[in-house]
Amino acid sequence: MASKEIKITLIKSPAGRIARHRACVRGLGLRRMHHTVTVIDTPENRGMINKVVDMLAIEES
Template identity: 65%
Template structure:
């Protein structure tokens, strides 16, 4: 991993009816609502949350 690599994460599927831990991962990334994008650093902690809920997210490198 590069030192200051950034990822833009966007919620593309609804949180309705999801497992509580998956909702917690999305809020832990700082995402508040559908189609909301945040830029997070590429750390193992953030990667773990992204991988857990990858079916709801769109991820791109910045």
């Protein structure tokens, strides 16, 4: 069974955000501006994405 993946890119800086939002960005594996990662579509990852959706560009595959 193939897992669905989501491609996310950090488009806004987490500087000045609350610690929980910065932790979500780091938890998703994003390290710097315009860094793109591919994560597996799980409820845990979806929850982190939904917390900081205004800072991300999301591309579902």
